[in-house]
Amino acid sequence: MVERLRGFRDFYPEEQEIRSEIFRKMKDSCRQFGFKEIDGPSVENVELFANKSGMEIMNQMFSFKDKGGREVSLIPEFTPTLSRMVSARKDLVKPLKWFSVEKFWRYEEPQSGRTREFFQLNADILGSESYLADAEISSLAGHILKNLGIGNATKLKINSRILIDRLIQSYLPGKKEEVYYLLDRWNKLGEEEVGSYIEEKGIDKEIITSFSTGRILETMEDPELQKLNEIRDYVRSSEAIKVEIDLKIVRGIAYYTGFVMEASDLEEKFRSILGGGRYDNVVAQLGGESTPATGFAMGDAVLENILKAKGLWVQKKEGGIFLAPIDSAGRKYAIRVASTLRELGLGVDLNVMDRGISKQLDYASKMGYEYVVILGESEAKQESISLKNMTTGEQKEIELKNAKEILEKLR
RNA sequence: GCCGGGAUGGGGUAGCGGUGCAUCCUUGGGGACUGUGGAUCCCCGGACCCGGGUUCAAAUCCCGGUCCCGGCCCCA
Structure with a gap:
């Protein structure tokens, strides 16, 4: 018998039923927030990804030559397609609030919460530079998690690249890369490893700790922090999910230009369930008109992990x-x-x-x-x-x- | 790409060098049952991941591959 390809999944009726129900809930939430559903191709010209994504993603793509000799790839993420779609239509009325649930492919080693083919919800607001768009996007993220029944089991963490860059410039100049690396892995590394990394790179322990705990913000006056506070309050008042400012959320992706966010289960036992932020330059980089944008993506694999852990991965009794x-x-x-x-x-x-x-x-x-x-x-x-x-x-x-x-x- | 741990019928398992056709449960199909028997009884189908090697003898030991689970990298 021919085996299923590594990292791919079969969905039998029992499971597919649960899956459809979850996607339906996610889509319902998006529509309730005034987002419109879109869809795009599963295959794109590799150039679309080469422009923006950098080497790492190129190595993880399912790429091949089509019969016309074109180098193409199964899509590993949505943003390039989204940007292409936006650039191609100059008549679109801004702001755009779009979402999609699609399949994506990345050639990686399968492990918990990660497969080679996965579904991802993408929700984006394009055309607004206002922090209000970031707030609305965050609020939607919280609403979706609540709608899925895990609003109490997860939390949203928000931050701003602009803010953290200012802090680095004032307190740890010239150490941007190291600080990003360290904050991103702070919880994962553990105290010992953090300590030795700090020593090795000559970073002031007192200061970096005040970053990681957020203590540095207590006495800080900054317009970017002010915006972040407002986003936090905006999400808080929707009462869907816990939300906090966390300077450790930097996100690895190079193209984020300001606001960034991430959600995870409260105990952080699993990978982050969703991630996103503001990417004001991407559309222009791909050859479109400069279009500010903010959004997030949520994969199905980690969501499944969490729902199963919370006993929410169950079939509805349907009768019949x-x-x-x-x-x-x-x-x-x-x-x-x-x-x-x-x-x-x-x-x-x-x-x-x-x-x-x-x-x-x-x-x-x-x-x-x-x-x-x-x-x-x-x-x-x-x-x-x-x-x-x-x-x-x-x-x-x-x-x-x-x-x-x-x-x-x-x- | 790298590092651990696994792989026995569809699912869950027993066996871990030879003494029984590879165990048991479950699932699947059928029969008895001729309108209530979603019961009971009976029958049938179905597996040692693949390829090499060691050995008189391999599901069992060794090597390689594949796949699964987990971790690293990375997370768009």
């Missing part, structure tokens, strides 16, 4: 109806009953096996149907159905006309 004919008269009649009920918009499963009533009930039970409709010669004659409630085991014979009303409530 199974039609079980027991003789040839019943089989003919069943087709009529099925289409009658389907007209009402009900989901109706009809036996397609050569089976007796016992095995049909067995099947219906295993599939989780709430009702079984038993149909035979007698029902066919009387235009009735025998309706069996699979939870209680109760069964009664009712006229088909009345059955409609009863079953319609199930929809």
Whole structure:
């Protein structure tokens, strides 16, 4: 048998059902915030990524030559496509509030919360330089997490590249790269490693610690900090999620120009569940008109980790109806009953096996149907159905006309 | 790309050099059952990841690969 490719996943019905429900919730939240859904190609010219993303991402792409000899790649992220779409249309009314849920591909070593093919929600606001856009984006992120049932299990951490750069310039000049590296890994490295890195690079321990704890901000007066405070208060007042300013959130991506954010589970047991920020130069870098932009992306893999840990990765009990004919008269009649009920918009499963009533009930039970409709010669004659409630085991014979009303409530 | 730990029917497992056709549960299909038996009983299908090697003998030991789980790098 041919095996599934490394790092790829199959989604069987039990799981796909959960997955669709989660995506539906995410999309609902976006729409409630006035965002419009978009979609793009899964394959793009590699140049689109070469421009912006740097070497690292180039090494992780599923790239190939198409039959026309073009170097193309499965998309590893959304921002380049988004920028291309924005640049191509000069008539778009700003600000744009767009979201998408798409598949992405990156050739990496699979591990917890990481696969080679994954889904990602992207939500962006383009055309606004205001911190209000950052606040709205953050608020949406919080709302989505709340809607997914993990608003209490996660927190949003926000920061500003501009702010941290100013701090570095005032207190640790010339050490930008080292400070970024250190803050980004502060919790991961642990005290000892942090200590030895500080010593090695000649960074003042007192100062860097006041960065990591945020103590430095207590006495600071700065317009960028002021904005950040307002974003924090904005999200706070939506009461969806915990939010705090954290100077340790720098995000690795080179193109962030100011505001950055990240969300994770409270204990930080998992990777960050979403990340994003302001990227005012990307659209222009890709050849478009200068367009300020802010947004975030949320992958499905870490989300799955967290939902499972919180016991929220569960199938909704859906019920449904199974039609079980027991003789040839019943089989003919069943087709009529099925289409009658389907007209009402009900989901109706009809036996397609050569089976007796016992095995049909067995099947219906295993599939989780709430009702079984038993149909035979007698029902066919009387235009009735025998309706069996699979939870209680109760069964009664009712006229088909009345059955409609009863079953319609199930929809 | 690098580093750990794994891999036995669809799922969960027992066996860890030879004594039983590779164990047990579950799942799947069928039969008894001819309108209530989602029960019970019975039958059937289905596996030692792949390729080399060591050995009289390999699921079992060794090497390589593949895949899985986890970590590093990186996280767009």
